Amino acid sequence: MKTYNIAAVPGDGIGVEVIEAGIQVLKALAQRAGTFALNFKQFDWNSDNFLKHGHYIPEGGLEELKTFDSIFFGAVGALNVPDHVSLWGLRLPICQGFDQYANVRPARVLPGVKSPLHNGHEIDWVVIRENSEGEYSGNGGRVHRGLPEEVATEVSVFTRTGVERIHRFAFELARTRPRKHLTLVTKSNAQRHGMVLWDEIFYEVAKDFPDVKVDKELVDAVTTRMVLKPSTLDVIVATNLHADILSDLAAALSGSLGIAPTANLNPGKRFPSMFEPIHGSAFDITGKGVANPIATFWTAAMMLEHLGEPAAARQLMSAIEAVTEAGVHTPDLGGTATTRQVTDAVIELIKR
Ligand code: IPM
Ligand code: MG
Numbered sequence: 001m002k003t004y005n006i007a008a009v010p011g012d013g014i015g016v017e018v019i020e021a022g023i024q025v026l027k028a029l030a031q032r033a034g035t036f037a038l039n040f041k042q043f044d045w046n047s048d049n050f051l052k053h054g055h056y057i058p059e060g061g062l063e064e065l066k067t068f069d070s071i072f073f074g075a076v077g078a079l080n081v082p083d084h085v086s087l088w089g090l091r092l093p094i095c096q097g098f099d100q101y102a103n104v105r106p107a108r109v110l111p112g113v114k115s116p117l118h119n120g121h122e123i124d125w126v127v128i129r130e131n132s133e134g135e136y137s138g139n140g141g142r143v144h145r146g147l148p149e150e151v152a153t154e155v156s157v158f159t160r161t162g163v164e165r166i167h168r169f170a171f172e173l174a175r176t177r178p179r180k181h182l183t184l185v186t187k188s189n190a191q192r193h194g195m196v197l198w199d200e201i202f203y204e205v206a207k208d209f210p211d212v213k214v215d216k217e218l219v220d221a222v223t224t225r226m227v228l229k230p231s232t233l234d235v236i237v238a239t240n241l242h243a244d245i246l247s248d249l250a251a252a253l254s255g256s257l258g259i260a261p262t263a264n265l266n267p268g269k270r271f272p273s274m275f276e277p278i279h280g281s282a283f284d285i286t287g288k289g290v291a292n293p294i295a296t297f298w299t300a301a302m303m304l305e306h307l308g309e310p311a312a313a314r315q316l317m318s319a320i321e322a323v324t325e326a327g328v329h330t331p332d333l334g335g336t337a338t339t340r341q342v343t344d345a346v347i348e349l350i351k352r
Contacts, residue, residue, distance in 0.1 A: 003037040004307050007068040007272070011090065012047045013281025014291035015074020021293040021343040022072060022300050028347045029304070029312050036309055041068070047078030047086055056089035062097055066271060070303050073276035074296075079283055088138070095131055098271035100264035101162065102169045103129035103243070104302070105278065107250035107260065110294070111325035113333060115255050122231035123254055126177070128170040129243030131264055133162045134194075136240040156239075158194035163201045169267055170237035171209040181234035184216040185242055198239065223249060251278060258292030258332040259324075261299035263306065275303040285331075289338045292330040294320060297346060319349040 006026075010019040023040055030038045043065075050056050056076070065071060076090045077083055094100070105127040109115045115123065137157040144150045174182040184202045188195035199216065206214050217225060219242045225232060226249060238246060251260035260278040277295030285291055297320050304313035323345045329335025330342060337345075 001035065001037055003039055004069040005039045005041070005067070006303075007043055007065055007071045008040050009043045009045055009071060009090075010074040011045065011076040011281070012078050012086070013075050013283055013286045014279070015046075015076070015281060017286075017289070017291045017339055018277060018293045018296040019072060019074040021339055022296040024343060025293075025297055025316070025346055025350070026300050026304075028350045029316055032315075032350050033309075033312050036312070040072075045090055047076070047081045050081060050086070050089060056086070057093060062093065065094065066098070068272050069307060070272050071274040072300070072303065073274050075276070075279065075281040077281040092136070092138075094274055095264050098266055098274070099132060100266045100271070100273055101130065101132040101165060102263075102265040102267055103131035103240075104173070104263045104265060105129060105243070105247040105250065105260065106298075106302075107247070107254045109254050110259060111321050112327055112329070113255035113259065113324050115253055117227065117230065117253055119230060120253060120255070123250070125226075125230075125233050125250055126173060126235045127243050127247045127250055128166065128173065128235060128237045129247065130162065130166040130238070130240050132240075133157050133159060134240035156194055156241075158197055158239075160197070160201065163198055164205060167202050167205040167237060168208075169265075170235060171205060171212050174212045174235040175209060177234060179213075179234040180211060181213045181215075183222070183233055183236045184214065185219050185222050185236055185238040185246070186216075187219050187242070189218060195239075202237075219246070222246065226250065226253060247278065256292065256332045257295075258330060259294045259298065261295050261302055263299065263302045265306065273303075273306055275299040275306075289340060290331050291339050292332050293339050293342055293346075294324065294330075315350065316346075319346045322349055 010016040045056050076086045107125045109120045135156045139155045140153040142152045186195040186198045188199045251257045257279045262278050264274040266273050301313040301316040328337045328345045
């Protein structure tokens with residue numbers, strides 16, 4: 001029997017609650033399938049330990065993480081640690097260190113969930129976010145701190161290799177979808193170097209995918225199209241920062257940030273990939289037992305898919321959809337269900 005070793009990094013806030021729920025659901029699935037096993041190891045890399053020991057990832061931590069088949073990640077961020085410190089201390093070293101260059105963010109209005117759009121049922125998108133460079137390169141600096149002449153730079157870095165591989169990935173993914181439609185999103189009217197490179201490489205790569213229909217939109221304009229004409233979009237490829245912003249909009253239009261999943265993929269599988277809900281730590285509801293675990297379950301389905309267990313992934317997705325359709329909703333979706341109740345409902349369906 002195939003056994004997958006999964007590193008669980010719950011992190012901060014509701015990350016702890018949703019990862020615990022996700023592990024229970026995944027264990028139920030493996031038990032039900034009987035054809036594969038999942039071995040979880042917990043890593044207590046979080047902001048409390050950062051404040052005690054001065055680091056998120058201990059010496060040799062990334063080396064150890066490398067030996068796992070996948071990383072199941074909750075959230076990072078705490079009120080008493082600056083966000084850029086926690087992000088660059090935990091999440092980005094994994095994404096960038098493991099070359100997880102393709103960030104995949106599907107958006108769809110699940111059955112029983114209400115979109116703020118009257119035509120929300122038309123939403124069926126995948127936002128592909130470049131995840132290794134661009135605006136998140138960390139390239140820049142500050143001089144003359146605190147003085148009137150202080151200067152800070154934040155330089156986006158776009159490499160031919162980085163841009164070409166994300167476009168290829170997006171085309172490959174678009175090709176597997178019924179509509180086979182890929183929209184390139186940049187801001188190449190105002191940003192005439194990096195963004196123009198993005199556009200050029202996109203059309204070079206497009207030649208290898210004649211079966212994929214393409215079009216192009218500026219990032220500001222695509223927000224209106226997402227809201228007004230959702231059915232005209234299918235797969236979207238955009239830079240690290242642009243896709244970060246668009247994926248929050250996509251999540252909100254799909255009903256809640258509490259259902260939005262994400263996969264940080266190293267497509268060549270040289271390093272483990274990382275799966276996480278988009279929502280973050282959510283201090284306002286931490287410890288109340290009402291965090292929506294659906295984003296984590298959906299991300300778990302993406303993990304199973306990536307591991308090579310598509311049947312289990314499909315089974316999990318149908319259980320999720322049956323539960324949302326039945327109206328077992330946490331408060332973010334307008335319901336009164338707890339994390340526990342949603343989790344139990346999903347497990348119940350898996351066992352059946
Ligand atoms: C996301 C988040 C992160 C990001 C934050 C927490 C830095 O917004 O995954 O979308 O911008 O990458
Ligand atoms: Mg974001």
